[in-house]
Amino acid sequence: MVRQAHHDTRPMSKISLQYARSLTDSIDTKHCADTAAELDILADVFAQDDVASFLDMPRVSSADKVALIEKALTGKASAELTNLATILVKHRRQKEMGAIADDFKKIAASKSGDLTAEIETAVKMSNMQLEQLTASLAKMTGKNIRTEVTENKSLIGGVKIMIDGDVIDLSLAGKAAKLRQAVAA
Numbered sequence: 707m708v709r710q711a712h713h714d715t716r717p718m719s720k721i722s723l724q725y726a727r728s729l730t731d732s733i734d735t736k737h738c739a740d741t742a743a744e745l746d747i748l749a750d751v752f753a754q755d756d757v758a759s760f761l762d763m764p765r766v767s768s769a770d771k772v773a774l775i776e777k778a779l780t781g782k783a784s785a786e787l788t789n790l791a792t793i794l795v796k797h798r799r800q801k802e803m804g805a806i807a808d809d810f811k812k813i814a815a816s817k818s819g820d821l822t823a824e825i826e827t828a829v830k831m832s833n834m835q836l837e838q839l840t841a842s843l844a845k846m847t848g849k850n851i852r853t854e855v856t857e858n859k860s861l862i863g864g865v866k867i868m869i870d871g872d873v874i875d876l877s878l879a880g881k882a883a884k885l886r887q888a889v890a891a
Contacts (some may be wrong), residue, residue, distance in 0.1 A: 722805035745807035
C-alpha cells in the first residue's frame with residue numbers, strides 16, 4: 707500500500723514510543739489500520755490552534771480538560787484512543803499525539819511484517835515514481851512496504867531512503883559529500 711505521510715517524519719522519542727507501544731499492545735492487530743486513521747484525526751484536532759490553546763490554558767483545571775475530551779470522544783473514538791487522549795491531556799502531553807501516531811504506524815507495520823520506508827526527495831515524486839520505488843523496495847526486502855514521503859530541498863536532486871535501519875542515499879547532496887570525503891583523504 708502506498709501512502710504519503712501526513713505528519714512530520716521524525717525519530718521515535720522515548721515518550722511517544724512508550725505510548726505507541728502501549729497502544730499497539732492494547733489493540734488487536736487487525737484493527738491497526740482503523741486505529742492509525744483515528745490517531746491521525748486526533749493528532750490533527752490536537753494540533754489545531756484553538757484546541758491547543760485551550761489545552762494549554764493554566765486557568766482551566768486538568769480535570770475539566772479531561773472531562774471535555776472524554777465527552778467529545780465517547781462514542782466517536784475507540785475506548786483505547788479515548789483513554790490515550792485523556793491520559794495525554796491529564797499529563798499535559800497532548801502535543802505528542804502526532805509523534806505517537808507516526809510511531810504507532812511504524813510499530814504496527816513491523817508487527818504485521820511490513821516495513822516503513824522513509825523517503826526524502828528533492829522534488830515531489832509522481833504517483834507512478836513512488837509506486838515503482840515502492841515495488842523495487844518490496845522486491846529488495848521481500849516485505850510489503852509502506853512509505854512516508856517528505857520533500858527536502860537540501861538534497862538538491864535524487865532521493866534518500868531510510869528503511870529497516872539502513873540509509874540508501876541516492877541524493878546529489880549525498881554524492882557530493884562522498885566526493886568531498888574522497889578528495890580530502
